[in-house]
Amino acid sequence: MTDKFNDLGFAKLDISRQERTGMSETVFCQSKTKEQLAKIYQSFAKEKISVLGTRCSTEQFEYVREAGLPVEYSSVSRIMKMCFSPAHKLPGKIAVCTGGTSDLPVAEEAAQVAEFFGAEVERYFDVGISGIHRLLSKIEQIGSAQAVISISGMDGSLSTVIASQIKAPVISVPTSVGYGASFNGLTALLTMINSSAEGMSVVNIDNGFGAGVLACRILRMIESYNAKK
Amino acid sequence: MTDKFNDLGFAKLDISRQERTGMSETVFCQSKTKEQLAKIYQSFAKEKISVLGTRCSTEQFEYVREAGLPVEYSSVSRIMKMCFSPAHKLPGKIAVCTGGTSDLPVAEEAAQVAEFFGAEVERYFDVGISGIHRLLSKIEQIGSAQAVISISGMDGSLSTVIASQIKAPVISVPTSVGYGASFNGLTALLTMINSSAEGMSVVNIDNGFGAGVLACRILRMIESYNAKK
């Protein structure tokens, strides 16, 4: 197992990652200058490697597009992607659920990341537990997915109810929505970590990306297990 | 408004509290020596004032009983009470709900405190949201109380579901049950404080006593409002 990577001076592009982890390239745009981003995308474009950028600002996107790169952007999910070939389609499907309308950006990040990596995604938005019947009326559909992403801020208990009602693995994403003692998502994170429900786990606050990738890994296991048989 | 109090040297008994706050005397036993407790109970016994002691150890109870005082004790709620006359009966009723069996001691403290002060109490134990239908099947009965006490540890979301399904005020009690990132109840406390459900509020971790007293105050408002009419 040897790693290949391109050295851009300020960054070493990890070209062998797809082979190693099964995922194509992703870029965390937030902490990079727009010039650095353009160079990174160019470097991938030369090799016709599709790439997904997260937490991309409108300004960053415009700079990269104007540099002549074939990128697409969603201002809700803040994803900037560059695709050279359709994603390999994964088996099964992923359900993305949110507690409230304010969790939308994180949910779209999770959903679009999963779609980029070839997953089929179903969205169940605004099904928070302060109106529990909204959730229960959808629970069978949600439970028919092979991986469920449950996104909520405030008190973060959505995941507990979902995980205790279905058979699929549940990935919880706390969001930074809230005020006062929500501590920018820390309370939701702790609530989810302490859930008494089985079959769920947690990623970082607002980390829709991480949840989307993890859900795809679960779907891929179906594929790789079947391939071995 | 002048206060009367007996001075025992180490403690000033607040004899006028009943008149001022409408509640008879209570003693927080935990941080007192058994000798101090016996003196305090004797001082009330002389005046034939009923008194409720919370967080009382078996050892403290036995010392006070052997000092000849007519006290009763519950090892579950850790309440030691001394009653000289039946409590004045309050209108309405209180529902006490718990998330799991481990919340029992706090629930009994809340329930017995409320009963000591004259309330009718209904118990709904082990109705946590990881088995949501246990709760929903009882929700109408719970909602027929005039004050609901909702007690849970772990992720503390029981209150959110209850408060969003009924019309009565809900008092949430986080418990120190749990492990890891439950931080002895702090996570449950924060979850409850951040709940997106309306109509609920929170008392200190394991503070069944405070919840019971507050619920009684709510019932008493019915009485005093009707008396004024």
Add this chain to the structure above:
Amino acid sequence: MTDKFNDLGFAKLDISRQERTGMSETVFCQSKTKEQLAKIYQSFAKEKISVLGTRCSTEQFEYVREAGLPVEYSSVSRIMKMCFSPAHKLPGKIAVCTGGTSDLPVAEEAAQVAEFFGAEVERYFDVGISGIHRLLSKIEQIGSAQAVISISGMDGSLSTVIASQIKAPVISVPTSVGYGASFNGLTALLTMINSSAEGMSVVNIDNGFGAGVLACRILRMIESYNAKK
């Protein structure tokens, strides 16, 4: 018990909440776009349902008003309400107390929410305990309410003094006023949660809305208890 709700795509309006919890609709404006808000208000306007929006910015209000909706706005409480019929009047009254002038916005949120839901409200502002006689001179009037909302930042001890001097239930609201180790209201929250006074409970930092709703639930219990008799 089945829930009705309108699905706006980004939000599911919980139309049956009034029936379930006894309160008409409320909207947390802060995390919504002005376009989303306008659609939500329009959706309620069609059904002639009164609605109360909290944490509404001036810009959001102006957008919704210009969309032709009959909304009213208070820049102090940041409440945007739309009323189609006078609120059903609740029995009794609520006292809203503050520690200092800086707690005014939270206090007005609590008071106006309570008034929206039909309560009579009396305001006692700037009665903090660093000038204890200001408070004690009003305590009998405060204590004649059926529910007391006590709002303070800094060290948050106002509630302790109030709760120990009256018979009514006390709802404490910590505010984010302060500096240094006030931690944006966390210190006041912890002080209130630890209060040695009986008969009080706590809502989230700056959550005037939650306190107002809870106080109304208490008044409504008088009504519903009397209705059953």
Add this chain to the structure above:
Amino acid sequence: MTDKFNDLGFAKLDISRQERTGMSETVFCQSKTKEQLAKIYQSFAKEKISVLGTRCSTEQFEYVREAGLPVEYSSVSRIMKMCFSPAHKLPGKIAVCTGGTSDLPVAEEAAQVAEFFGAEVERYFDVGISGIHRLLSKIEQIGSAQAVISISGMDGSLSTVIASQIKAPVISVPTSVGYGASFNGLTALLTMINSSAEGMSVVNIDNGFGAGVLACRILRMIESYNAKK
């Protein structure tokens, strides 16, 4: 979807959970008295339902065994199980990795829970990153599992290295091993939550049980997906 449950007074047994979540019964022994435990196991024994108890003390186990119940116990994992029929075998396998020898109890809890629910488990113990080649020499074998559980205390970086080197989903379990600023596992938890590696998520400190159940849910998705085809 209606829930069945037996009411033992202090506990409501959630008999329909297997049907709903696909897992048979589990009991969190820690916060229950030995008498309560014996009653719970008897209640399941009557229905010939297999049951898994976690965080069980030697004393609790001995009491339940002496009550005539066919239970088995591991003092390392602290699991007390009662089996009436062999577990349904799940497809694929699970790898359980630990950073150090002190993480053994949590690792065994995870492994034995997964085995109880029918999974094949491979153990990779003491492969922490302060001796990175111990880990890298095993990474291909680890990566051939369909779900990987990565357990470590101290600085908790084991998961980051594993997740970045394989294709399978990784479930991280922080442990309370350590001293000083390890804060009983909180530092490891935060490290894992912040990992820059993709494809991993986190459960509560020392929660081997939760990791084991979640890993089984992932394997079961292979089965249920293939069943639908």
Add this chain to the structure above:
Amino acid sequence: MTDKFNDLGFAKLDISRQERTGMSETVFCQSKTKEQLAKIYQSFAKEKISVLGTRCSTEQFEYVREAGLPVEYSSVSRIMKMCFSPAHKLPGKIAVCTGGTSDLPVAEEAAQVAEFFGAEVERYFDVGISGIHRLLSKIEQIGSAQAVISISGMDGSLSTVIASQIKAPVISVPTSVGYGASFNGLTALLTMINSSAEGMSVVNIDNGFGAGVLACRILRMIESYNAKK
């Protein structure tokens, strides 16, 4: 200014401290072995220097006494003192106030430390603000001291009320009394640090010793100012 000190190997006794800071010797017993303590006291006894030991256990005291040293001990304050001459009497007096009976050990530590250094001390115990009139009835007497020590746990608001009613400087001591979100005195500490009252400051949790010494420094300033005139 050169320091003199005796070197005992494990400790350097700071013999010139009296000259430098005006206070005779003190020893923090808690983290020392009884053998070390005996050597330290012997070393002072040889020079006929009076010494005050704080946080001394009964076992430590007995060992030192049996080593033939003329020590006195209070099991409430946990102070072990050895006096060779009466303390120089300080001008004015100190008032020591507590919120509840559980604050007694800290209060006695403060009071006895002040008395050891020559101050006149008046005790006002159990005057917490949940019975505000107990405090207000004594406030003039308290205010006639030149330094006031205000000791309380739970919510720690006693100091705010005292400091806002008198002219003397107030030293607040948070105590570790309480439960739940009292965090062993941290909440009381934060409450006191955030007090909106002027003229007060705070020492460490349970640090009666520090408060006593500081109060004596204030009295001594009267003396030294008058001496200079």
Add this chain to the structure above:
Amino acid sequence: MTDKFNDLGFAKLDISRQERTGMSETVFCQSKTKEQLAKIYQSFAKEKISVLGTRCSTEQFEYVREAGLPVEYSSVSRIMKMCFSPAHKLPGKIAVCTGGTSDLPVAEEAAQVAEFFGAEVERYFDVGISGIHRLLSKIEQIGSAQAVISISGMDGSLSTVIASQIKAPVISVPTSVGYGASFNGLTALLTMINSSAEGMSVVNIDNGFGAGVLACRILRMIESYNAKK
């Protein structure tokens, strides 16, 4: 003891405070609108009462001055004062010490507050312990004051060294200067609270005002003690 206060609707001016606490009026400007401030100052101006405002912005000052009030302003200390008669001169003097140049604004707030209330102040700036001889060369002068204010951010150990070298009481003010794990002054606060040096106490982060007032209370005790003699 009855309190007099003017009721401005949004604020109750505490007119009797001077009589009660010996200090004239102060106003915390930060959380007030400029219109409210102007009304408050006008209300005092009518009664010819001197007043000190802290944390006043340039904009607030200019509004109040333009409203015709005789106010003076310091942009360093952010104090806006209005004086109608020279302050009563206090006996003794106060030393104000800082660890670095960045602590200047807090130091000037402390110094100017003390001067407003009649104290003589000596300033010792930039004497932090990372250049310990700068401090030691001034220590005798510092120690000749009757009250010492020690202000520092970063690691906050200045107070420990000062308090252990002099006889006067030391008031420590942590400042919010620093970065990283300074947590806006919390680390300095905790360092000071834990100091092993005797004779010091702590006020809130950046609370130069509180330190200045407390130092004046100490000086005033000299005066009042001598007056009683």
Add this chain to the structure above:
Amino acid sequence: MTDKFNDLGFAKLDISRQERTGMSETVFCQSKTKEQLAKIYQSFAKEKISVLGTRCSTEQFEYVREAGLPVEYSSVSRIMKMCFSPAHKLPGKIAVCTGGTSDLPVAEEAAQVAEFFGAEVERYFDVGISGIHRLLSKIEQIGSAQAVISISGMDGSLSTVIASQIKAPVISVPTSVGYGASFNGLTALLTMINSSAEGMSVVNIDNGFGAGVLACRILRMIESYNAKK
């Protein structure tokens, strides 16, 4: 050992520091006004003393340059230096490693500080452990330095891997890069403090300066040890 320093009123320049600690002057620009900075640089320029300023803004630099001082500036490291003679060259070399491209500013601060003080520096950027082979392929070169600075945010585990693979001392710098539960670098700091790897220690979040200085001290020990021989 007497200290020399120039007194600028707002600052005491510590002129003897070079002699005492072996390092020439440094200035923490962040909390100083541009006017103060200019005066400080002028004061050093008069004595022909080289000086290094950290956390300098572009605006501060421009003001000082326009004041006629011979300063150089790097907008990446935010260092403003003024050199009058080449630095004395230190023996050996320092390796500066980063986990990601976002850690660049901190890394450049560390590297340029070390270069200012005469060290030879090698840079190894973007070698984070989520692509472990990038790091391992360089580890021998890194290990040939006499002091290694390891800089990373997110989960901060880079240092653990480096320290366990080489013989040189490792200085870890947590960075504030990250989001959610990274808490502005606190998680990385705690991870590093808890590392199970030997031979490493930690400086403050983003404190490239401190790491650079410490690394130089290590190199200088080689020199001073050899000089003594």
Add this chain to the structure above:
Amino acid sequence: MTDKFNDLGFAKLDISRQERTGMSETVFCQSKTKEQLAKIYQSFAKEKISVLGTRCSTEQFEYVREAGLPVEYSSVSRIMKMCFSPAHKLPGKIAVCTGGTSDLPVAEEAAQVAEFFGAEVERYFDVGISGIHRLLSKIEQIGSAQAVISISGMDGSLSTVIASQIKAPVISVPTSVGYGASFNGLTALLTMINSSAEGMSVVNIDNGFGAGVLACRILRMIESYNAKK
């Protein structure tokens, strides 16, 4: 670079570590059973490899000694070592300084670890800054070492003073000594991390071992640098 290690089932002994990091074997005894420890020591004894165990209890030591292994034990430092050949002597020397007598166990752990690895160690105990002249009188001797370990609890400022007075690198060890808001060493850790003094870094609370190893790495750089020349 390939790693050799013995697999004991529960532990993989990292036999190649000496070659890789230059240090012989160490064992963290605390979290191992005495049986595991005996097996580990036996495994090293077979290969005649010297080994150092830290945080070893008396009971563990006695079990291993009775198993016939040639171990030595210090009850102060809690180190159990087994030596087969004298340590290779390192150039230079290390100074170990403590703030108080209670820091002794951590100091001895640091010193004995350094001695085990071949360093010459000088001890400077009880030189805390509350008696600053004790420290300053020794500072030249301390500064003549090539690496200084500074150990203190309470407020942890010892390191700041030392680091600002000498040229050698300083390794700070916070200790868990203290009470109240010392938070078991966290306050000391934060103080040290925030120190304004240059040339120092921090290891975990009570981690004398880590400090000793790091100091030895610094000495070894002198040796390896000179060897290359």
